[in-house]
Amino acid sequence: MNSPNLAVSLRGISRRFGWFWALRDVDLDVPPGTSLLLAGPNGAGKTTLLRILAGVLAPSRGEGRLAGAGLNDNDGIRRRSALLTTRGYLYDELTALENLRFVSLMCGSDTSPATSAGILDRVGLASVADRRVGAFSSGMRKRLALGALLMRPVPVVMMDEPFASLDDHGRALVDDIVEEMLAAGQTVFLASHQIGDSLRLIGRVAFIDRGRLAFTCAADELSERRYAYFEDRE
Amino acid sequence: MSSRTREIWKPVAPAETGSGRREFLRRTRAIVWKDLLIEVRTKQSFTAMAFFAALVLFIFSFAMGADVRLLQATGGGLVWIGIAFTGILSLSRTYQSEELAGGLEGLRLLPGEQRAIYVGKLLGNLALLLTLELFLFPTAAILFQLELWRVALPLAGVALLGTLGFSIIGTFYAALAVHVRARELMLPLLLFPALVPVLLGAVNATTLILTGDPDGAMSSWIRLLVAFDVIFFVVCTWIFPLVLEE
Numbered sequence: 001m002n003s004p005n006l007a008v009s010l011r012g013i014s015r016r017f018g019w020f021w022a023l024r025d026v027d028l029d030v031p032p033g034t035s036l037l038l039a040g041p042n043g044a045g046k047t048t049l050l051r052i053l054a055g056v057l058a059p060s061r062g063e064g065r066l067a068g069a070g071l072n073d074n075d076g077i078r079r080r081s082a083l084l085t086t087r088g089y090l091y092d093e094l095t096a097l098e099n100l101r102f103v104s105l106m107c108g109s110d111t112s113p114a115t116s117a118g119i120l121d122r123v124g125l126a127s128v129a130d131r132r133v134g135a136f137s138s139g140m141r142k143r144l145a146l147g148a149l150l151m152r153p154v155p156v157v158m159m160d161e162p163f164a165s166l167d168d169h170g171r172a173l174v175d176d177i178v179e180e181m182l183a184a185g186q187t188v189f190l191a192s193h194q195i196g197d198s199l200r201l202i203g204r205v206a207f208i209d210r211g212r213l214a215f216t217c218a219a220d221e222l223s224e225r226r227y228a229y230f231e232d233r234e
Numbered sequence: 235m236s237s238r239t240r241e242i243w244k245p246v247a248p249a250e251t252g253s254g255r256r257e258f259l260r261r262t263r264a265i266v267w268k269d270l271l272i273e274v275r276t277k278q279s280f281t282a283m284a285f286f287a288a289l290v291l292f293i294f295s296f297a298m299g300a301d302v303r304l305l306q307a308t309g310g311g312l313v314w315i316g317i318a319f320t321g322i323l324s325l326s327r328t329y330q331s332e333e334l335a336g337g338l339e340g341l342r343l344l345p346g347e348q349r350a351i352y353v354g355k356l357l358g359n360l361a362l363l364l365t366l367e368l369f370l371f372p373t374a375a376i377l378f379q380l381e382l383w384r385v386a387l388p389l390a391g392v393a394l395l396g397t398l399g400f401s402i403i404g405t406f407y408a409a410l411a412v413h414v415r416a417r418e419l420m421l422p423l424l425l426f427p428a429l430v431p432v433l434l435g436a437v438n439a440t441t442l443i444l445t446g447d448p449d450g451a452m453s454s455w456i457r458l459l460v461a462f463d464v465i466f467f468v469v470c471t472w473i474f475p476l477v478l479e480e
Contacts, residue, residue, distance in 0.1 A: 056342050058479075074479070078345035089340025091331055093272040105264035106344040108257060 007032040007156055007187035008053065012062035013071075015048050022048040024211045025062070030189075032067075032155065035182055035201055037219065038191040039226075040208035046191040047086075049208070050158045053189070054083035067155040067187075082152045084159040088145040092134030096125050096144050099133060103148045116151075123147040123173065138165040146177065157181055158189040175201055209233075258350045265354025270361060272331050279327050279362060283320040287370050290316040295377040302379050309378040310440030314433060316370055317363070317397065318426075324362050325404035326421050328355055329412050338412060342478060352474035356405040363397045385443045392443060395459040396436030402463060403428050406470040409477045435459040 008030040015023040023045045030036050038046040051057035053066055055077030062071075069076030090099050100116040103109075120129045123143040128136070133144065142165045149157065162174045178201045181188050190202065202219040207226060217225045273279055294312045298305055332338050341351055371389070375382040382389060404425060411421045439455040 051339075054343060056339050075345055078343065083343055085336070085339075085343075087336030087340070089336045089343070091268065091272065091335050093275045093331070094268065098268075098271070102264055102268050103344065105267075106261055106341075106346060108260065108346065 005032075006030060006065070007034070008064070008066050008189075010062065010064035010071075013049070013052060013059045013064055014061040015045075015052060015057065016060045021211050023052075023059075026208075026213045028206060028213065028216075030187060030204075032187050033182065033185045034203045035178065035188040035190065037199070037202040037205045038189060038208060039205050039222070040193065040214075042193055044193075044208040045211040046193075046208055047160050048211075050083060050160050050189065050191055053156070053158060054078065054081050056083075080154055081156040081158060082149050082154045084145055084149050084157075084162060086161050086164065088141050090133045090141055090144055090148075093132060095130050095132055096120055096136075096147075097129045099144060100147060100151060103151050107152050109151050109153075119147045119150050120144075122150065122177075124169070139167055139170055142166055143170060143173070146174065150177070153184075154186070156187045156189070158191070160191045161193075162190060163192065258347045258353075261346050261350035262354040262357065265351055266357050266361075269331065269355065269358035273358075273362065279324050280366065283323050283362070283366050284369060286323060287316045287320040287366060288373060290319055291370070291373055291377055298378075305378040306380060306444055307441070309374060309380045310444050311437045312378065313370060313374045314396070314437045314440065316374070317367065317400070318429070318433060320366060320370075321363055321397075321400050321404060322422050322425070324359055324366075325401075325408045325425070326411075326418055328359060328405055328408040333412070338409075338478060348475040348478050349471050351478065352405060352409070352471055355409075356401050359401040359405050360398060363401060364394070367393055367397065380444055388443050389440065392436060392439040392456070392459070395456070395463060396432060396439075399432035399436070399459060399463045399466065400429060402466045402470055403432070406466075406474065406477070409474065431458060431462050435462065 006029050008028065010026055010028040013023060013026040013028075014021060026045075026049065038049060040046055048057065052059050052071065055066075055071075055074040058074075059071060064071045066077050067080040069080055071077065091102070094102065097113070097116055097120065100119060101111065101113075104111045104116065117126065117129060120126050123146050125140060125143055125147065128140070133141065136144065142162075146162070149159075159174070159178075163171050166174065178188050178190070182201075188201075199219050199222070204216060205219055205222045206216045207214045207222070207229065209229070214229050215225055291312065294315070295305075298308065298312075329338060332341060342348070371382055371393070374380060407421060407425045407428065411417045411424065414420045435455045435458040439452060439459065442452045442455070
């Protein structure tokens with residue numbers, strides 16, 4: 001039975017695309033205010049799991065809850081979670097400020113220009129606030145997508161490959177933001193196949209391989225457990 | 235637990251982010267604002283539509299010759315052919331900004347009433363088509379020697395009802411066709427059969443306005459347009475979330 005006191009509680013979550021099972025029988029409990037790294041090779045099922053947790057993909061099987069909302073309550077889940085994706089979902093013809101304004105209008109968060117300007121300053125884009133996003137580099141787009149994530153104070157925040165395209169300052173920015181989120185009591189999921197990037201921020205790791213949850217462990221045990229897992233697998 | 239932590243973990247009910255009507259209006263406004271701003275900046279849809287509409291009207295004008303009575307009798311139908319063809323161009327681009335931004339999933343990730351997305355897209359399409367008609371009708375008046383200024387008010391009413399019906403169905407089918415590979419082919423194939431009642435009503439009502447209505451048949455066509463608009467607006471708005479979800 002899923003506990004209502006957990007940030008995320010999953011039982012037997014599976015997802016099929018045609019005949020291909022992208023996820024199989026994932027059980028996972030994540031306490032509130034903690035961080036979890038979803039690790040695993042490309043195509044392991046990390047993004048599929050995040051999309052299910054964000055309420056944009058329904059599981060084919062299984063049940064679960066996110067911050068008190070059932071996984072079948074799409075709108076309830078979306079109101080309690082935010083997902084940073086690799087796509088960004090930014091409009092090239094709008095300026096950085098207008099993109100944030102659109103997000104705030106759609107979500108009902110603070111729509112004041114001062115708030116948006118403050119967030120752009122936080123992600124290092126204050127000087128290009130009025131520039132159209134079509135002229136942004138991929139790193140600047142990632143920063144703006146991170147800013148859009150900050151527009152919504154939600155219990156569960158998920159970031160899919162948050163370090164991709166970012167320079168050293170950008171990676172440090174993600175670290176700082178995750179630390180602030182954890183300090184504020186938010187639960188943070190990071191999905192990355194570049195494990196070294198994320199390890200400093202992480203309490204626990206869930207290692208996914210070929211759609212199955214292979215093991216969970218403390219962050220400092222990851223290298224050892226991963227080595228043992230692949231030894232056994234081969 | 236700090237006060238900020240308590241705030242974050244407070245269950246977020248729809249009512250807390252502006253319940254019902256307010257949330258719906260805010261999200262609708264956001265979609266209309268975003269779509270029209272992008273259109274004003276790119277002018278992609280409008281330029282293509284205006285050029286295509288002018289081309290259609292010019293070709294019909296050349297084909298019909300100088301017979302004034304024939305032009306006046308067929309003018310209503312010819313204008314609606316222009317609106318229908320150019321409307322398809324506009325409708326196929328309804329969700330283009332989302333596709334360029336990474337897909338409709340971007341909208342689905344933003345919580346709130348999803349029907350507002352449909353109504354916002356519908357109003358954006360309606361605004362674009364009505365703006366086009368401001369150019370289309372005067373051009374038709376010149377080419378087909380129609381005295382439109384005498385019947386401007388009833389004509390505007392019929393144009394509004396017909397364009398609304400066209401946009402209601404078109405915006406919905408455009409969402410259905412987003413994930414279809416041959417969308418440019420599939421959208422007209424799906425759309426035109428569903429548009430028959432609204433095109434029938436609009437063409438006949440426009441023709442009666444231009445040529446006179448001795449038998450008083452106008453009211454039945456207007457009733458058809460109103461009924462079509464109301465029924466399909468309710469149905470399309472109601473089932474739109476099923477189309478948007480994967």
